Amino acid sequence: xxxxxxxxxxxxxxxxxxxxxxxxxxxxxxxxxxxxxxxxxxxxxxxxxxxxxxxxxxxxxxxxxxxxxxxxxxxxxxxxxxxxxxxxxxxxxxxxxx
Ligand SMILES: Cc1ncc(C[n+]2csc(CCO)c2C)c(N)n1
Numbered sequence: 329x330x331x332x333x334x335x336x337x338x339x340x341x342x343x344x345x346x347x348x349x350x351x352x353x354x355x356x357x358x359x360x361x362x363x364x365x366x367x368x369x370x371x372x373x374x375x376x377x378x379x380x381x382x383x384x385x386x387x388x389x390x391x392x393x394x395x396x397x398x399x400x401x402x403x404x405x406x407x408x409x410x411x412x413x414x415x416x417x418x419x420x421x422x423x424x425x426x
Contacts, residue, residue, distance in 0.1 A: 331412045332378040335405040337371035338388055340397035350395045354388050366417045371403070375417055378408055 336358075340350040355372055358365050361384060363376040374381060385404055392400035407414050 329377060329412045330375055330416070331410055331414065332381050332406065332408045333373060333375040333414060333417065334381045334385060334407075335371045335373040336385055336388055337403045338392055339401045339403075340392040340395070341399045341401075342397045346396070350392055350397055353395050354391050357387065357391055358384065364417055366421070371405075373417055375414070378410075381406075 336354075338351060338354050340347060342350055355365075355367055358372055358374055361374070361376070361380075363374050363380075366373040374384065385402075389400050389402060
């Protein structure tokens, strides 16, 4: 059941172009979940089941470390409604696309 959405911005402590490479790994991982993923210039949003999303948030930090960042800071926003029926990404953004 889709009962949550999460927006995550990872900020791996790496230099220059390395940031792109490491963030790309995280985005690849999020997409590999098969969930609906919306990549933005500052953060990526994913919608799905709460527990799965929380596990995915944990994994995002580990990917940054595995990819060589000595440390990582992440900013996470969570929308959660246990019984389901949260607004979807599409409902929130599609009408704004030209
Ligand atoms: C999880 C996550 N998603 C998006 C960004 C924002 N961002 C930073 S560099 C870049 C380009 C990657 O090719 C993008 C989209 C982030 N920081 N963390």
